[in-house]
Each structure stands twice: as C-alpha cells, then as structure tokens.
Amino acid sequence: MELVAGIDAGTQSLKVVVYDPEGRSLVASASAPLQLTSAADGSREQRPADWVTALHACFAAIDPAVRSRIAALAVSGQQHGFVPVDAAGEVLAPAKLWCDTSTSAECVQIMDAAGGTARTIALAGNPVLAGYTASKLPWTKTHRPDAYARLATILLPHDYLNFVLTGERFCEYGDASGTGWLDVRTRTWSAELLHATDPQRDLADCLPRIAATEEMFGITPAAAAALGLPASVKVAVGGGDNMMAAVGTGCVVPGRLVMSLGTSGTLFAFSDTPVVDPAGAWAAFCSSTGGWLPLICTMNCTVVTGQVADAFGFSSREGDRHLQATPPGADGLVMLPFLNGERTPDLPQGKGVLAGLDTTNMTPAHIYRAAMEGATYALKYGYDAFVGAGMQFERIVLTGGGSNNAQWRQLVADVFGLPVDVPAQSEGAAFGAALQALWALGHGRGDAASIADVADRHVALDPLRSARPDTARAEAYATAYARFLRHLDAITPLYRG
Template sequence: MSLVVGLDVGTQGVKLVAYDPQQRRIVATHGRPLELVAGDDGSREQHATWWLDAIRACFARLAPDARARVAAIGVSGQQHGFVPLDANGEVLAPVKLWCDTSSQRECDEIMAAAGGADRCVALAGNPILAGYTASKLPWTRRHRPEAYARLASILLPHDYVNFWLTGEQWMECGDASGTGWLDVRTRRWSPELLAATDPERDLGACLPPLVAADASFPIAPGIAAELGLPRGVRISAGGGDNMMAAIGTGNVEPGVLSMSLGTSGTLFAHAREPVVDAGAGWAAFCDSTGGWLPLVCTMNCTLATEQVARLLGFDARDGDAAMEGTAPGAGGLVMLPFFNGERTPDLPHARASLAGMDLSNLTRGNAYRAAMEGATYSLRNGYDALLAAGLGFDAIRVTGGGGRSPAWRQMVADVFGLPVDVPVQAEGAAFGAALQALWALGAGADGPGIAAISREHVQVDPALSARPDPAAVEAYREPYAKFLRHLQAARLLHEIGPPGSG
C-alpha cells in the first residue's frame, strides 16, 4: 500500500499531493504560500530557501503513517527560473523567475549574437524570449558580477529541489527545453546558443547531465530522516510545471488539449515528433515523457481577472456572480490583459488596456467579463496557430484556479468550440509529478508506460464538464475578431521597444 508524492513548486505556493495508486485516490493535499519580490524594472524573484521551507512545512502536515508509506516523489517546478550555485552547491543570488521581464535587453543581445531570432529557431526550435533562462545569465553578469564570477552550476527550480532531495544534479529535457539552449529536435544543448549567451566561458560545463524522463535517484539519507520518510524513497526525474500538468491531465497522447487557467495561461498538447514554428507562434518544447509539448503561454490569465476584481472591490471568487446579466462581447468592452507584459505574442513591454467604453457599458460586470474574455481570447489566438500547424483536438482539459469558475469553463467551450472537461485531481502539476514518480518506480521492460498509467489514473468529473452552446459560439465570433484587431494595434505600439526607447 505504497504512496507516491507529487510536489509542485509554483510561483504562488508549494503544493504536496500524496496519491495511493492501488486505491486510485488522493489521500492528502497540503499547500504553503510563497512570497514574490517584484521590482519596477519587471524583475520577479524568490529565494530558493523559501521553497525548501514550504516543502518541509507540507511534509510536516502529512500524517506520520502516510509518510512511512511513501515510495517515490516527483517534483514539478515553475519553468525558466535561474538558480545559480557555487562549487559547494550554495545558492549565489535570488532566483529570477519565469515572469521576470527585466532581461529583455539581454534576450535581444543573445539573439543578435546568434544571428537573429530566425537563426535561434533554426538552432534550437525557439527564440530567446523574456522569461527564458538564457537571458538571466548575462543579466546576472551585468547586475550581480560577483555571483556570476562564482557560478559553477545552472539549475532550474525543480532541478534545485531535486538536488536538495538527493544531493545530485541533473536535468530532464522537458524543463531543459525552456532554458532556450536545448535543441528540441535532437535533445542536445546548442553550443552556438550557449556561446551567444556568454562567449567568454563554457556555460555547458555549468549544466548538469540530461537524464531520461523515467529516471529516478535515491533520496539522501539525511533528507529522508528530516522529512520522516523511508530511506528507500526514489526521486523521479521530475519536470517543469507544464510538463507535469500534461501528465496530470492525461495529455500524453495526441488529441487532447490541456489548458491551465492560472496566474499565466497555457495551452499545450502532446506530439510524437518536434512541432517547431518558424515564426515562433508557440514554444516548441520537449515533454517529460519522451515526446514533445508544443505550448502556448500567455503571461496574464487569472492575474487579469483578479486585478480587475480587486479594483472594483470584490473577490475574484465572486466573479461569476458579478458577471450575471452580461453577454458575450462584454457590451463592447475589449481588454488586452497585458498587465505583466506578454509572451505570446512576444510583447514584453506591452501594457493592459480597456477599450470601447461608453456611458452605458462601463459596468462592474462588463469590466470583469472583458478581463475574462481577454485572457481567453489570448489563449484562443495561440490555439489558432496550433490548428494552422496541422494539429487537431477533440477536447480540452482545464486546470488551474480559473477552471473552478463554471462561467469560465463555459466561455472556453464556446470560444474554442470544443467540449471542456475537468480532471478530478485539481492539482494537475502535482498530480502529474506523482504519476511520473509512479512510472519511474516501474521503469523497465515489464513496467507500464506513462500513457497506460495516465489512462488508468487520470479521471474527469462529468459534473464539471461544459459543452459548446451553438448560439454562444456564434455570438463570440465578432468580439474575438475585434480583440484581434486591437491586438494588431498593440503590436504596432509595443514591438518598437520599451517606453522612452524611441
């Protein structure tokens, strides 16, 4: 009666899910919030010690008899963060996160050194975007030169947690493809992009070895004792939060589109071969099962609805009630929800806007609806690019805080014209990490593959499903087209650079 544990080290908090695969039920879920240090320059940082403290707190809340049954742990982590370590494994500086846009200058410099954005796509499948790990290295060299001089290891957030748990350093290809340096076609580091990042040192020597997606390592005896776990616990390869959410939502075979309505919004699918877009309309990532994960990421999802709700004096959890009486199109209001800049499309210097206001439509309900529609339309814009690439989908699996809203689930079904299902296991990334840990336990010729494990353990809740309403599908066509026109105008305004750049 062993348990597998999934840890999700996110931006807003750490979550622990303990899963009993024999009973097919989650026996415990615990969480701990995290702080975020935000700067006016677009910087977004956390201290790595905060993650470890939160993990300790989550395990402390797990009953001793449950801890004694843990056989394996999988770690999901927010992608793209840069954890710099010295030769002794000590963290050298605060961790710059995925939502940090302060290194746009360094993105431009890396791409120029590599021969331009198109050349970066040719070398690795992706351009170097704000938020990706690569640009954080020259930013650190410029702003924290003492830390950069002592740099010995480059880890991502989930890699660092694995290092703490095991004393060993490694990466897997899913999360590694979000650095900007991994050639997703070959699953090897690009020497050209590493050199473009820093021509004066061998950054490849700072990167840990890449391991298979079903690899596992023994927990360090001291950590096992500290957390009250058996000494035989295995730590699976882990992965980025999107890669783990793909596993946790059953998106390990073609045909399913996963959507995460969290602080950021993401769309991702499974592919059996690299899906690279020459125009970089999506992130061409590897996944954490041995396949590929074409992914669309928007920087502003529940962040936008929560910001508007706060401004208007209510809690976003009451947003559905606030929207009662409104209709598709929000009375003519159009929001570009770029409060945090934007990644898809690549507009890191863009800012949010609300257009179409008149004396009758500027109501609380319409304004909140415009924020929800804007976040949904941003994801639909990315979905259109995936369709143009020849991918097809039968259904959407929705996770994240926004997925708890019946109105938002119905909006997604109507805007995308696809049925929406919600997995029973709400913590998709943490649950996916637990399933990867289960896969790693049985790795080998006789063990079940990850697709079989997913089909057996991922369940959807029929009570939370939404189906497209033909009338609403039609009603959203013109508002979505209007959103795209405003988006095109924003491109003209913001692609020239940050305010004051000329």
C-alpha cells in the first residue's frame, strides 16, 4: 500500500513523518536538531546545507521498507526566511530567518518608499514587518554586496528544499504571502513594493514562479538516491509551516481557530475571502489551499519557557511541577517575553522584561510560570484583535510542541475562555504536508475530493488531551492579563524608538 511523507523544516529541528492513508496511522517519524546562529544586532541565521543534512539524517533513520512505499511527499517550512541562490543553484549566504530583527530599519525604508504603512497595506494587504523576506534584500545589498550582486533567485526555506528535491525553482501562494511583496487580494506580486525594495534592480526577475496548489513535481534521481526513495516519488508544492499546520489541524474551512505553540506562537483561521486589516493588526496571508489565512504571530513562545528552564538548570519536562506549585498570575510576577524582539505586539526592538518581583515570587517556579503566561498573553493580545474585527470562534485547536503540555493546554483554555482540542497527530505542520501530498496525488489521478474532504477524513482529535475552561482560574487569569497589558503599555515607548 502507498504511503505519503511530510517534511517540516522548523527553526529548532527538521521532522519527517510517514503516513498510511489506508490505516490512518503514522508508520514512521524522525527528527534531527538544527542550530541557530544569533548576533547582537538581532540577526538569526541558519545554513541551508544543515537543512539538507538533517533531511538526509531523518530519512536514513526510517526503515528502507517504509521508504520504498512512499508515493508522494510535501515540504512545510518556516516562513519568511531568505535563501539567496545564484544562477547555478549555489547558496550565496546563510539564510536570514523569520525571527531575524536586524532588518527593522529596512522595513521602515521600504514602506516609506512605497508611500507609508497605509499605502503598503493598500498595495499588498500587509505592512512589511520585521522578519518578513522583503526587508532582508536591502540588508543583504548593504552587508553582503557580493552575494546580492550574484543573486539569481529569491527562495524561502520551503522553496529551497523543494529545489533540492526537484531541481526546480518555484513557490506557492501561502508562503509567498510572507515575503511582503504578494498582493494577497489578487495573488500577484506588487511591482510597486518590489520597486520600493530596490529601485535600482528589477527584483521580479529573481522571484520564482508561483505554482498552483495541485501541481506535482518529479524528484531528481540524485535526491531519490540520497534519501533512499523510489525514483517515482512525486513532490507536492507544500507551503509555509502555518499553512501546512492549517491542513494538519483541519483548518481548511471557515470558523476554525488554530493556535500553534512552537518556537513562535501563532493564531490563524481559514477564510474563503481576503481578511485584511487596514491597520495591519494581523497578517493577511493566503492559505496554501486556495483560500486565505488571517494570522497572528508572536516571535517568542516555547523558546522563552525553554530558556528559563535552561537558566535554572531544569528540563522543560519538569515545568509542570513548577506550574502546579504556583498560582495563576504567578503571585503578581509579569514577564513580557520579547527575547527575540516581537511582531505581536509590533516591537521588533523589544526586549524581555520581568516585573513585579518581590520576596515571595522571586523563585524559579514563579519565573517559569510567568514565562508561560507571558507567551500566552501575547497570543491573547492578538486574539483580541481578531474578536474586535468581528471574528467569532467556539473552540481552539492546539498544535505545536507546547500542545503536549497538559498544564499549558489548561492555561490556554482558562485564559481564552474557550474549549481546547488537540489533534491526534501532534506534528501538525509535518502531518499537514503529508495530507497535502495525499490530496495532490489523488487529484493528479482524477480524484475529485477537496482538501477539506481529505482533512475531514484524516484529521482526528485526541479526547484525552482536551481541556475546558475553569471559571475560578479564568477570573484570576483575567486579572493577570490586565496587569500584563498595563506593563505592555508602560514599556512600549521604550522600544518603539
């Protein structure tokens, strides 16, 4: 029986899952860690060669008999990254990532050249925010002029892995939305924003073509041999990690709200029409399934709880006992967890702040709770913008590494006042990529099933990991969230420049 595979190239690791559509079960999975290079100017970079090495390691860890049955695969990748490639396909510099805030000044320059923030949103549906691909081009022109001069193609991380697999340079609408150049209403590149990014060069010549959702590509003989895959394997277009997580959690029809607790935190909901905020309160992205995916992104989530655990010498797995030992609101301790700067709220130069320390709450347990609460409150801040725009939701589907933590699941239910469900397949982005590959494979064979049909058939919830709001705790968190907002208001002028 045929199998499908999903690849998720994240910030901390690359994962591969292999799914059996007939048995509706994962038959294999593997993960390999990735290193992140950081600098004091806010740079966050990785070597694309490391992604390829991790990809090889993951497939090598999967039984050859399983690999021989894979018929199709797709790639999910961290959004916004910039992989500069020359005409021969060689990578010219390290990839600047989504969490890179060294280009915040270039964001302002691009939007000023386009006529301001409001005009930028009018052109593309989104402002150019820190971390978006567009701002990385003028930065590269200034700081890596040789690489910029030789630049032939602008690839996103997921695009680059597709290039490694197929030898072809293409992108897709969902991930392309995160560049800052795609007009999400018309699904076309904005010539004005490309010109504003570099008036001396036609960057349109460097953009890969946008592939249709249903397209499939052949794997190269070299890639098939390196990964131990059949030469007949088909490669679907895949997409950005949030877009693939939407597929993997069933967020492919209106009314679904998904929260991803990973290195970054995200909230997104499917829409069958563009959902653009004139003030840019959320990212008005396209989905990778033919619709749109309004999205809130925070740049600091599990990375914050992980750093606190490291600082105090305990594992994140031990975090539950610290949460159980402390009350909601951390006895007045507040953390603004902006260790990587922040996108929501829009504070790219922001720093982490710990406030409200006293003799009773200056403990590792309180600080760990404050970190988890702060990461959750930042997402609540974005959720409030969704609700303020009239969006309504009845429940939250939780995915990402943080969804494996029972305490965090309950915290989300209590803070948001909504029931929380968790899919049976915890690797939402990798699983979503596998389902996208399954759908595209069937489509190519004449199957009329929609991506929503495929998701409905294969995405299941785990009832043992559901959480429901507790009224008493919800009231305590509401008080603590109001305290968080007061501190946010107080520190915002310090980091707005």
